[in-house]
Amino acid sequence: MTGRPGLILGPIVTGLFLLAFFLVCSRASNPFIQPAWELWNTMGRELDGEFLLRHLVSTISTASSGYVIGAAVGLILGLAISLSQSFYQTFYPFLIWARATPSAAIVPVAIAVLGFGSSTIVFFGLCNDYAASRCHDWVGTRPN
Protein backbone atom coordinates (compact mmCIF):
# COMPACT_ATOMS: atom_id res chain seq x y z
CA MET A 1 0.00 0.00 0.00
CA THR A 2 2.88 2.34 0.69
CA GLY A 3 3.88 2.07 -2.93
CA ARG A 4 0.45 2.97 -4.29
CA PRO A 5 1.38 5.06 -7.35
CA GLY A 6 -1.67 7.36 -7.18
CA LEU A 7 -0.80 8.51 -3.70
CA ILE A 8 2.71 9.47 -4.76
CA LEU A 9 1.99 10.82 -8.22
CA GLY A 10 -1.10 12.82 -7.23
CA PRO A 11 0.70 15.21 -4.88
CA ILE A 12 3.64 15.58 -7.24
CA VAL A 13 1.41 16.40 -10.22
CA THR A 14 -0.62 18.84 -8.08
CA GLY A 15 2.55 20.52 -6.83
CA LEU A 16 3.99 20.76 -10.35
CA PHE A 17 0.71 22.16 -11.67
CA LEU A 18 0.61 24.84 -9.00
CA LEU A 19 4.28 25.67 -9.58
CA ALA A 20 3.73 25.90 -13.34
CA PHE A 21 0.64 28.10 -12.85
CA PHE A 22 2.59 30.39 -10.58
CA LEU A 23 5.56 30.58 -12.95
CA VAL A 24 3.75 31.10 -16.24
CA CYS A 25 0.83 33.29 -15.18
CA SER A 26 1.36 36.74 -16.63
CA ARG A 27 0.09 40.25 -16.21
CA ALA A 28 -2.26 39.61 -19.13
CA SER A 29 -4.48 37.27 -17.11
CA ASN A 30 -4.55 39.41 -13.98
CA PRO A 31 -2.45 42.53 -13.45
CA PHE A 32 -2.12 41.83 -9.75
CA ILE A 33 -0.90 38.24 -9.90
CA GLN A 34 2.75 38.53 -10.70
CA PRO A 35 5.03 35.82 -12.05
CA ALA A 36 7.44 34.35 -9.53
CA TRP A 37 10.51 36.09 -10.96
CA GLU A 38 8.80 39.49 -10.67
CA LEU A 39 8.29 38.87 -6.96
CA TRP A 40 11.87 37.78 -6.60
CA ASN A 41 13.15 40.89 -8.42
CA THR A 42 10.95 43.17 -6.31
CA MET A 43 12.17 41.56 -3.11
CA GLY A 44 15.74 42.01 -4.29
CA ARG A 45 15.20 45.68 -5.01
CA GLU A 46 13.46 46.34 -1.68
CA LEU A 47 15.99 44.37 0.33
CA ASP A 48 18.80 46.43 -1.18
CA GLY A 49 17.40 49.65 0.23
CA GLU A 50 16.67 50.64 3.80
CA PHE A 51 12.93 50.65 3.14
CA LEU A 52 12.35 47.12 4.38
CA LEU A 53 14.61 47.48 7.39
CA ARG A 54 12.96 50.69 8.52
CA HIS A 55 9.46 49.24 8.34
CA LEU A 56 10.58 45.93 9.82
CA VAL A 57 12.05 47.67 12.86
CA SER A 58 8.94 49.81 13.24
CA THR A 59 6.59 46.81 13.00
CA ILE A 60 8.62 44.68 15.41
CA SER A 61 8.95 47.46 17.99
CA THR A 62 5.20 48.21 17.89
CA ALA A 63 4.31 44.52 18.06
CA SER A 64 6.74 44.01 20.96
CA SER A 65 5.28 46.98 22.86
CA GLY A 66 1.75 45.66 22.38
CA TYR A 67 2.81 42.17 23.37
CA VAL A 68 4.65 43.27 26.51
CA ILE A 69 1.82 45.54 27.66
CA GLY A 70 -0.79 42.90 26.85
CA ALA A 71 1.16 40.16 28.60
CA ALA A 72 1.73 42.35 31.68
CA VAL A 73 -1.94 43.31 31.94
CA GLY A 74 -2.95 39.72 31.24
CA LEU A 75 -0.58 38.39 33.88
CA ILE A 76 -1.91 40.70 36.58
CA LEU A 77 -5.56 40.13 35.69
CA GLY A 78 -5.02 36.40 35.23
CA LEU A 79 -3.38 36.08 38.63
CA ALA A 80 -6.14 38.10 40.28
CA ILE A 81 -8.81 35.97 38.57
CA SER A 82 -7.10 32.75 39.55
CA LEU A 83 -6.49 33.74 43.18
CA SER A 84 -9.75 35.47 44.03
CA GLN A 85 -13.16 33.91 43.49
CA SER A 86 -14.88 37.28 43.92
CA PHE A 87 -12.64 38.98 41.37
CA TYR A 88 -13.24 36.09 38.99
CA GLN A 89 -17.02 36.32 39.34
CA THR A 90 -16.96 40.10 38.99
CA PHE A 91 -14.79 40.55 35.92
CA TYR A 92 -14.66 37.22 34.15
CA PRO A 93 -17.94 37.76 32.20
CA PHE A 94 -16.57 41.02 30.83
CA LEU A 95 -13.21 39.48 29.95
CA ILE A 96 -14.89 36.56 28.20
CA TRP A 97 -16.98 39.04 26.21
CA ALA A 98 -13.79 40.97 25.36
CA ARG A 99 -12.18 37.78 24.17
CA ALA A 100 -15.17 36.88 21.98
CA THR A 101 -15.19 40.29 20.32
CA PRO A 102 -13.34 40.12 16.98
CA SER A 103 -10.35 42.47 17.09
CA ALA A 104 -11.28 43.75 13.62
CA ALA A 105 -14.50 45.15 15.09
CA ILE A 106 -12.49 47.20 17.59
CA VAL A 107 -10.17 48.68 14.93
CA PRO A 108 -12.42 51.51 13.63
CA VAL A 109 -13.62 52.40 17.13
CA ALA A 110 -10.08 52.42 18.56
CA ILE A 111 -8.85 54.62 15.72
CA ALA A 112 -11.69 57.07 16.40
CA VAL A 113 -10.82 57.25 20.11
CA LEU A 114 -7.02 57.07 20.01
CA GLY A 115 -6.38 58.43 16.52
CA PHE A 116 -3.97 57.06 13.93
CA GLY A 117 -0.54 56.21 15.24
CA SER A 118 1.45 53.97 17.49
CA SER A 119 -0.90 54.16 20.46
CA THR A 120 -3.69 52.64 18.38
CA ILE A 121 -1.46 49.91 17.02
CA VAL A 122 -0.11 49.09 20.46
CA PHE A 123 -3.70 48.91 21.67
CA PHE A 124 -4.44 46.34 18.93
CA GLY A 125 -1.44 44.34 20.07
CA LEU A 126 -2.79 44.46 23.59
CA CYS A 127 -6.23 43.34 22.42
CA ASN A 128 -4.80 40.54 20.34
CA ASP A 129 -3.01 39.20 23.35
CA TYR A 130 -6.39 38.12 24.73
CA ALA A 131 -5.12 39.54 27.96
CA ALA A 132 -6.70 37.93 30.95
CA SER A 133 -8.36 34.96 29.30
CA ARG A 134 -5.10 33.73 27.87
CA CYS A 135 -3.26 34.39 31.10
CA HIS A 136 -5.97 32.55 32.97
CA ASP A 137 -5.02 29.53 30.88
CA TRP A 138 -1.36 29.98 31.81
CA VAL A 139 -2.08 30.18 35.50
CA GLY A 140 -4.06 27.00 35.13
CA THR A 141 -6.81 26.88 37.71
CA ARG A 142 -9.37 29.18 39.14
CA PRO A 143 -10.79 29.00 42.65
CA ASN A 144 -13.84 26.83 43.15
Place this chain on the structure above:
Amino acid sequence: MILGLRAFGLGLLGLISIACIWLAASSLFDLPGLPSPADVFQSLLELVLGVPFWLALGYTLLSALIGLSFGILVTSTIALTVGLSRTGDLVIRQPLYFVRALPSIAILPILIASVGSSALVGVLFVTLMVVLKSAVFIFRAARSSFEQAREQISILGIRFLDLVRFVVAPSALRTSAMGIRLAGPTAYSASIFAGVFAGLPGLGHEIVIAQVTANQSRAFALVVISGLVGLGVFKLVDYVEPRFSNTNVGTL
Protein backbone atom coordinates in the same frame (compact mmCIF):
# COMPACT_ATOMS: atom_id res chain seq x y z
CA MET B 1 -28.93 28.89 44.50
CA ILE B 2 -27.26 31.40 46.83
CA LEU B 3 -23.94 30.84 45.08
CA GLY B 4 -25.63 31.41 41.71
CA LEU B 5 -27.20 34.63 42.93
CA ARG B 6 -23.86 35.73 44.33
CA ALA B 7 -22.13 35.07 41.00
CA PHE B 8 -24.89 36.91 39.15
CA GLY B 9 -24.67 39.85 41.56
CA LEU B 10 -20.92 40.07 41.29
CA GLY B 11 -21.09 39.81 37.49
CA LEU B 12 -23.61 42.65 37.45
CA LEU B 13 -21.41 44.64 39.80
CA GLY B 14 -18.47 44.11 37.42
CA LEU B 15 -20.48 45.38 34.46
CA ILE B 16 -21.68 48.41 36.44
CA SER B 17 -18.10 49.13 37.55
CA ILE B 18 -16.89 49.03 33.96
CA ALA B 19 -19.77 51.28 32.88
CA CYS B 20 -18.80 53.74 35.66
CA ILE B 21 -15.15 53.75 34.58
CA TRP B 22 -16.28 54.26 31.00
CA LEU B 23 -18.62 57.11 32.04
CA ALA B 24 -15.81 58.75 34.00
CA ALA B 25 -13.42 58.42 31.05
CA SER B 26 -15.93 59.90 28.58
CA SER B 27 -16.77 62.76 30.97
CA LEU B 28 -13.32 63.66 32.30
CA PHE B 29 -11.16 63.25 29.21
CA ASP B 30 -11.70 65.13 26.02
CA LEU B 31 -12.03 62.15 23.73
CA PRO B 32 -14.44 63.01 20.91
CA GLY B 33 -14.57 59.41 19.72
CA LEU B 34 -15.69 58.04 23.07
CA PRO B 35 -19.47 58.24 23.62
CA SER B 36 -21.09 57.81 27.03
CA PRO B 37 -22.45 54.38 28.04
CA ALA B 38 -26.01 55.79 28.06
CA ASP B 39 -25.72 56.87 24.41
CA VAL B 40 -24.33 53.48 23.46
CA PHE B 41 -27.13 51.69 25.31
CA GLN B 42 -29.71 53.83 23.53
CA SER B 43 -28.10 53.09 20.16
CA LEU B 44 -28.03 49.43 21.06
CA LEU B 45 -31.77 49.44 21.70
CA GLU B 46 -32.42 51.30 18.44
CA LEU B 47 -30.27 48.79 16.60
CA VAL B 48 -31.98 45.66 17.87
CA LEU B 49 -35.42 47.16 17.17
CA GLY B 50 -34.54 47.87 13.53
CA VAL B 51 -34.57 45.48 10.59
CA PRO B 52 -31.22 46.58 8.99
CA PHE B 53 -29.28 45.36 12.01
CA TRP B 54 -30.78 41.87 11.79
CA LEU B 55 -30.07 41.79 8.06
CA ALA B 56 -26.44 42.75 8.76
CA LEU B 57 -26.19 40.09 11.44
CA GLY B 58 -27.73 37.57 9.06
CA TYR B 59 -25.20 38.47 6.34
CA THR B 60 -22.31 38.11 8.78
CA LEU B 61 -23.44 34.72 10.06
CA LEU B 62 -24.33 33.50 6.57
CA SER B 63 -20.96 34.46 5.09
CA ALA B 64 -19.24 32.89 8.12
CA LEU B 65 -21.26 29.70 7.66
CA ILE B 66 -20.61 29.53 3.91
CA GLY B 67 -16.90 30.18 4.44
CA LEU B 68 -16.77 27.61 7.24
CA SER B 69 -18.52 24.97 5.12
CA PHE B 70 -16.33 25.59 2.08
CA GLY B 71 -13.21 25.74 4.21
CA ILE B 72 -13.90 22.45 5.96
CA LEU B 73 -14.89 20.87 2.64
CA VAL B 74 -11.73 22.03 0.86
CA THR B 75 -9.48 21.02 3.75
CA SER B 76 -11.13 17.62 4.16
CA THR B 77 -10.95 16.94 0.42
CA ILE B 78 -7.25 17.78 0.27
CA ALA B 79 -6.57 15.84 3.47
CA LEU B 80 -8.41 12.74 2.25
CA THR B 81 -6.77 12.76 -1.17
CA VAL B 82 -3.35 14.34 -1.41
CA GLY B 83 -2.69 14.45 2.33
CA LEU B 84 -2.93 10.71 2.84
CA SER B 85 0.51 10.05 1.38
CA ARG B 86 3.70 11.08 3.07
CA THR B 87 4.87 12.85 -0.08
CA GLY B 88 1.60 14.74 -0.40
CA ASP B 89 1.73 15.65 3.25
CA LEU B 90 5.21 17.10 2.80
CA VAL B 91 4.25 18.91 -0.43
CA ILE B 92 1.30 20.63 1.25
CA ARG B 93 2.50 21.16 4.78
CA GLN B 94 5.48 23.43 4.10
CA PRO B 95 3.65 26.03 1.97
CA LEU B 96 0.74 25.79 4.41
CA TYR B 97 2.96 26.61 7.37
CA PHE B 98 4.34 29.57 5.45
CA VAL B 99 0.89 30.95 4.56
CA ARG B 100 -0.34 30.34 8.12
CA ALA B 101 2.42 32.60 9.41
CA LEU B 102 1.23 35.50 7.24
CA PRO B 103 -0.95 38.02 9.10
CA SER B 104 -4.49 37.93 7.72
CA ILE B 105 -4.43 41.70 7.28
CA ALA B 106 -1.57 41.21 4.80
CA ILE B 107 -3.48 38.60 2.80
CA LEU B 108 -6.71 40.56 2.37
CA PRO B 109 -5.36 43.43 0.21
CA ILE B 110 -3.77 40.93 -2.17
CA LEU B 111 -7.04 39.01 -2.35
CA ILE B 112 -8.97 42.22 -3.05
CA ALA B 113 -6.45 43.22 -5.71
CA SER B 114 -6.73 39.80 -7.34
CA VAL B 115 -10.47 39.17 -7.15
CA GLY B 116 -11.90 42.65 -6.55
CA SER B 117 -13.81 44.05 -3.61
CA SER B 118 -17.09 42.17 -3.45
CA ALA B 119 -19.05 39.75 -1.31
CA LEU B 120 -17.16 36.97 -3.09
CA VAL B 121 -13.80 38.14 -1.81
CA GLY B 122 -15.20 38.22 1.72
CA VAL B 123 -16.40 34.63 1.49
CA LEU B 124 -13.10 33.62 -0.11
CA PHE B 125 -11.23 35.26 2.73
CA VAL B 126 -13.34 33.49 5.37
CA THR B 127 -12.79 30.19 3.53
CA LEU B 128 -9.05 30.78 3.42
CA MET B 129 -8.91 31.62 7.13
CA VAL B 130 -10.89 28.47 7.97
CA VAL B 131 -8.59 26.36 5.81
CA LEU B 132 -5.49 27.80 7.48
CA LYS B 133 -6.96 27.35 10.97
CA SER B 134 -8.26 23.83 10.58
CA ALA B 135 -5.83 22.34 8.07
CA VAL B 136 -3.20 21.15 10.54
CA PHE B 137 -5.79 19.33 12.68
CA ILE B 138 -7.67 17.78 9.77
CA PHE B 139 -4.49 16.75 7.93
CA ARG B 140 -3.09 15.17 11.07
CA ALA B 141 -6.39 13.41 11.76
CA ALA B 142 -6.73 12.01 8.25
CA ARG B 143 -3.14 10.88 8.05
CA SER B 144 -3.00 9.21 11.47
CA SER B 145 -6.33 7.44 10.82
CA PHE B 146 -5.04 6.27 7.47
CA GLU B 147 -1.76 5.04 8.95
CA GLN B 148 -3.66 3.00 11.54
CA ALA B 149 -6.17 1.63 9.09
CA ARG B 150 -4.09 0.73 6.08
CA GLU B 151 -2.46 -2.22 7.81
CA GLN B 152 -5.92 -3.78 7.97
CA ILE B 153 -6.45 -3.57 4.21
CA SER B 154 -4.46 -6.63 3.29
CA ILE B 155 -6.04 -8.63 6.13
CA LEU B 156 -9.66 -7.67 5.48
CA GLY B 157 -9.38 -7.07 1.77
CA ILE B 158 -11.08 -3.67 1.85
CA ARG B 159 -10.90 -1.53 -1.29
CA PHE B 160 -8.98 1.72 -0.99
CA LEU B 161 -11.99 3.99 -1.60
CA ASP B 162 -14.05 2.02 0.92
CA LEU B 163 -11.24 2.40 3.42
CA VAL B 164 -11.27 6.17 3.01
CA ARG B 165 -15.06 6.40 3.00
CA PHE B 166 -15.93 4.05 5.84
CA VAL B 167 -12.84 4.06 8.02
CA VAL B 168 -10.53 7.02 7.53
CA ALA B 169 -13.11 9.81 7.06
CA PRO B 170 -15.34 8.95 10.06
CA SER B 171 -12.39 8.17 12.29
CA ALA B 172 -10.64 11.37 11.30
CA LEU B 173 -13.75 13.34 12.16
CA ARG B 174 -13.12 12.85 15.84
CA THR B 175 -9.60 14.31 15.74
CA SER B 176 -10.74 16.98 13.29
CA ALA B 177 -13.34 18.21 15.75
CA MET B 178 -10.80 20.41 17.51
CA GLY B 179 -9.90 22.06 14.20
CA ILE B 180 -13.57 22.59 13.37
CA ARG B 181 -14.14 24.00 16.86
CA LEU B 182 -11.37 26.54 16.33
CA ALA B 183 -12.54 27.26 12.80
CA GLY B 184 -16.05 28.34 13.88
CA PRO B 185 -15.01 31.46 15.81
CA THR B 186 -12.33 32.08 13.17
CA ALA B 187 -15.01 32.14 10.45
CA TYR B 188 -17.04 34.64 12.44
CA SER B 189 -14.01 36.86 13.14
CA ALA B 190 -12.91 36.66 9.49
CA SER B 191 -16.40 37.64 8.37
CA ILE B 192 -16.27 40.76 10.58
CA PHE B 193 -12.71 41.40 9.37
CA ALA B 194 -13.80 41.18 5.72
CA GLY B 195 -16.68 43.55 6.52
CA VAL B 196 -14.36 46.15 8.04
CA PHE B 197 -11.58 45.96 5.47
CA ALA B 198 -13.21 44.62 2.29
CA GLY B 199 -16.77 45.92 2.49
CA LEU B 200 -18.42 42.52 2.94
CA PRO B 201 -22.02 43.27 3.98
CA GLY B 202 -22.57 42.58 7.66
CA LEU B 203 -21.68 43.79 11.12
CA GLY B 204 -18.12 44.78 10.19
CA HIS B 205 -19.33 46.94 7.32
CA GLU B 206 -21.99 48.49 9.55
CA ILE B 207 -19.31 49.47 12.07
CA VAL B 208 -17.35 51.22 9.32
CA ILE B 209 -20.48 53.01 8.06
CA ALA B 210 -21.29 54.17 11.60
CA GLN B 211 -17.69 55.35 11.93
CA VAL B 212 -17.68 57.22 8.63
CA THR B 213 -20.96 58.96 9.48
CA ALA B 214 -19.47 59.96 12.87
CA ASN B 215 -22.12 57.96 14.71
CA GLN B 216 -19.81 56.82 17.50
CA SER B 217 -22.45 55.46 19.82
CA ARG B 218 -23.81 53.23 17.04
CA ALA B 219 -20.29 51.98 16.27
CA PHE B 220 -19.72 51.15 19.93
CA ALA B 221 -23.10 49.44 20.16
CA LEU B 222 -22.21 47.29 17.16
CA VAL B 223 -18.89 46.34 18.79
CA VAL B 224 -20.76 45.33 21.97
CA ILE B 225 -23.17 43.22 19.91
CA SER B 226 -20.37 41.64 17.87
CA GLY B 227 -18.82 40.48 21.15
CA LEU B 228 -22.14 39.03 22.34
CA VAL B 229 -22.62 37.23 19.02
CA GLY B 230 -19.02 35.99 19.28
CA LEU B 231 -19.90 34.53 22.68
CA GLY B 232 -22.88 32.81 21.09
CA VAL B 233 -20.64 31.35 18.39
CA PHE B 234 -18.24 30.04 21.07
CA LYS B 235 -21.15 28.42 22.92
CA LEU B 236 -22.50 26.93 19.69
CA VAL B 237 -19.22 25.27 18.72
CA ASP B 238 -18.87 24.07 22.31
CA TYR B 239 -22.25 22.38 21.89
CA VAL B 240 -21.59 20.98 18.41
CA GLU B 241 -18.03 19.72 18.90
CA PRO B 242 -18.80 16.82 21.27
CA ARG B 243 -21.37 15.57 18.73
CA PHE B 244 -18.56 15.34 16.18
CA SER B 245 -16.16 13.83 18.68
CA ASN B 246 -18.51 11.00 19.60
CA THR B 247 -18.99 9.80 16.03
CA ASN B 248 -15.92 7.61 16.10
CA VAL B 249 -17.50 4.86 14.05
CA GLY B 250 -14.42 4.12 12.04
CA THR B 251 -12.38 2.26 14.59
CA LEU B 252 -11.61 -1.21 13.35
